[in-house]
Amino acid sequence: MAKFMDVHHGMAGITAEQLRMAHNADLAVEANEGVHFEQAWADPESGTVYCLSEAPSKEAVQRVHERTGHPADEIHPVPLMV
């Protein structure tokens, strides 16, 4: 298992409710892929969303996001953290 930070662009105007619904959708299906989405942060002005997850692979992260209708634009493993 490893940590990943994924980034979504083009989400300008996203609301707190929409972020919560998207996150809950991910939580509802993530177990099949052995993924856990821990936190997410959104900047509605630039339309950027960051999701922090623990997962077996980048591909597993993307499969969850695709299944819930919001594929990530970038997925980075982040093995280092402080």
Place this chain on the structure above:
Amino acid sequence: MAKFMDVHHGMAGITAEQLRMAHNADLAVEANEGVHFEQAWADPESGTVYCLSEAPSKEAVQRVHERTGHPADEIHPVPLMV
């Protein structure tokens, strides 16, 4: 006070020790600006570093990062989080 996610590019090969030293340098001077750097994550392969902070403004975040020699390439307010 607000939350910010800032992003550094071009950090390929960053080590755990370098990430820790950079974060500690920020912590040592952040109080002057009313900023607190909470967490940071790094992808040494793509050379991307993400820092999560609480700060009065984007400019205050950048002033701390500049003072410690690693200005951010992007700084996004992230008012929404789950």
